[in-house]
Amino acid sequence: MALALCCMxxxxxxxxxxxxxxxxxxxxxxxxxxxxxxVYWLFYIARRKVSEHPD
Structure with a gap:
């Protein structure tokens, strides 16, 4: 998340x-x-959260 904030x-x-x-x-x-x-880091973070908690 820090990398995304840095990019922004x-x-x-x-x-x-x-x-x-x-x-x-x-x-x-x-x-x-x-x-x-x-955009890459936000996509990466979102994908990581989904893969950690598959429903």
Whole structure:
């Protein structure tokens, strides 16, 4: 869960500074990559919980 929160916070920081024109466009690419990691970690956590408690 900590990794998902880390991805979310880093993505938010990148997006904030990119939209304020403080950093270059490459940080928007980094934002997209971090969102992909976030989705992966959330999917991983959800699958793990389902496999631990099959109903």
């Amino acid at each position: 916070s880093l993505a938010g920081i990148n997006l904030y500074y990119y939209l304020r024109n403080v950093v270059k466009w490459v940080y928007s690419v980094d934002f997209v990559i971090e969102i992909i990691f976030l």
